[in-house]
Amino acid sequence: MTPLERLCQRNLDLLQSLNIDHRLVEHEPVLDYPTAHAVRQRFGLRGVESKSLFLRIAAQRYAMLVSLEGARADWTRLKHLLGSRPRVASDAELSEHTGCVPMCACPFGHDPSITLVIDRQVLGCDxxxxxxxxxxxxxxxxxxxxxxxxxAQPNAQLEYP
Structure with a gap:
């Protein structure tokens, strides 16, 4: 099983173990929002598309900013929250530390060393x-x-903004 397949299985297992109703849809690869919108229309998906940015905080320190489509990062607030100036991690770092494909970062199911930074707006979506x-x-x-x-996530979590 590849790291990406393991990440997927962790997410599905977690939803099942928590008895969280969910819908899983298989479709063409989604690597941009126009394709995501087309998939959402075709399958009648409800809700808001997530936006996950994998951030490098310092040498060997990483965070996943989990927000919603269209949200813009406030780098000053993130620096204050994380204790040092973050930058968007490279595609290679994303793949190495999460198993994710560039332009398709999964928000959950990662190694506990990766801090989750949760945009409060995520918690308000239907x-x-x-x-x-x-x-x-x-x-x-x-x-x-x-x-x-x-x-249920093993990661440290911070609320943003």
Whole structure:
């Protein structure tokens, strides 16, 4: 099993173990928002598309900023929150540390050493759409279940902004 397949399985296993209703849709690879919108229309997916940015904080320190489509990062606030100036990690770092494909970062299921930075707006959505790893899969998860999903993550978590 590849790292990407393991990431996907961790996400699916976690949703199942927490009895979180979800919908998994298989489709062409989604690596941009226009394709994500087309997939959402075709399959009648509800909710808001997630946006996950893999950040390098310092040597060997990483964080995953989990926000919503269209959200812009406030780098000053992130620096204050994380303790040092973050930058977007390279594609190679993303793949090495998460198993994710560039342009399709999964927000959950990562090594505990990766801090999750959760945009508060994520917690207010009716449904969150995200890839569990492979760009050809999308999960639709009820927003009401996100606190339970986050509580089950082994990662340190920070609220943003």
């Amino acid at each position: 449904f969150l759409l995200y890839s569990p790893g492979p760009p050809g899969l999308t999960l639709e998860v009820p927003g009401s279940a996100l606190p339970r999903l986050l509580a």
